[in-house]
Amino acid sequence: MNPPVETAMVAPPRGRPAWTAAAFILVFALHWATPAGPHEWHWLHLVAQKMLFLPVLMAAAWFDLRRTLIVTALVSAAFGLHIAVQWSGRPMVQAEQLAELVNLWIAGPASWAFFRAERLAAERLRRAHADTLLTVVSSLELREPYTAGHSRRVAAYSLLAAEKMGLRDPAFLRLLETGALLHDAGKIGVPDVALLKTGALNDEEWEAMRRHPQSGASLARGSDALEGAAPIIAAHHERWDGRGYPAGLAGEAISLGARIVAAADVYDALTTSRPYKRAFSHDEATAILREQSGAALDPRVVEAFVAVPFRALAETAARHGVTLRVDEGIRENILGK
Ligand SMILES: [Fe+2]
Structure with a gap:
């Protein structure tokens, strides 16, 4: 008897936690390497800020909801620290940047739900295919x-x-x-x-x-x-x-x-x-x-x-x-x- 489709979704395949961690480190390294404040690399700082979504989306695509929320929380904590330290004394900018975190908390769980629906559909299709195959085999026998x-x-x-x-x-x-x-x-x-x-x-x-x-x-x-x-x-x-x-x-x-x-x-x-x-x-x-x-x-x-x-x-x-x-x-x- 097959397990229910819901539980057929497995733990993250090997390597994926490492890729997510690598994305996390890379994005923050880039963010810290291009300091806040006026300089000609500020555009790169902003790009790195948008790339915060990368580890969160990777987690949503590959992991369960708990792990997705953990990754989102880690990204938020690291980004919060950056806002507090690198933008200290600029409360308006800090508020604006903190608001960016709301996007992350919407994008993480919402993409997890979309990816999950995709995985369930793929699993149902795989099972329908396997059942058809078994029916063909039984009819031959x-x-x-x-x-x-x-x-x-x-x-x-x-x-x-x-x-x-x-x-x-x-x-x-x-x-x-x-x-x-x-x-x-x-x-x-x-x-x-x-x-x-x-x-x-x-x-x-x-x-x-x-x-x-x-x-x-x-x-x-x-x-x-x-x-x-x-x-x-x-x-x-x-x-x-x-x-x-x-x-x-x-x-x-x-x-x-x-x-x-x-x-x-x-x-x-x-x-x-x-x-x-x-x-x-x-x-x-x-x-x-x-x-x-x-x-x-x-x-x-x-x-x-x-x-x-x-x-x-x-x-x-x-x-x-x-x-x-x-x-x-x-x-x-x-x-x-
Ligand atoms: Fe044979």
Whole structure:
């Protein structure tokens, strides 16, 4: 379940407090460096005075209301000190300058409210987009009832593996999730006779089946929002040793996202039952992943995947309709981890 849109607005991203502090220092340094009173640089003093809005607007754009008010108060205090010290003995000028502070106290909270409305609208749009994507994925899975939830589990497992690999770039993680959700979207073009067949496929059926990564990638390329995920979709059946399809790419020539999705795809296929096989236990599945390390799968991805705590995988699986199990003999070892 998603958190409410309101609380989805996060703490300021790294670096932004530093940029705001830098703007604050720069503006006041400029203001103090061009003293009050008559001199030929007075215009610069006035420009610096108008630039007081800069740190306040940065705070309004990036932070919550409390931090915006704190920055506004700090700017007001520093400016007040400047008025008291540098304009002492000129009460009329002091009054005029103090009135300037009122503008700051209007601009800070008002811009914060505008920026917040923008952020909420963007967040709602992002969620609507994500919901549409999930609906498309669910409708694709209606054709193969036994794979219900497969794409969502592959997406969630891929994110767990990526986290273990220390991959934190939000843009990469978004593409990874989208690519994983849509990795089998191209199966919409595979005829039922091949898609739903439980026995061995003949050559023609195999050929139709092997086209699904490319078809899925072309579907994604048709949308600006999904285009970045196309390389993941196109390469999710490539193998680390170069014996996969459709392009026979090997090693790091396969996009990292596709290598992660490939491992998650294998793990989910193994741990769920299909008409032609039982569901393997977590231990059996991770043993097979290890066997495939350096063959079908990227060793670095396998290493990360098998290091994901069983509990995290099991909770994810349960959210999407699958109960993962561990073998009796080592149940306690794994659950104790
Ligand atoms: Fe696939």
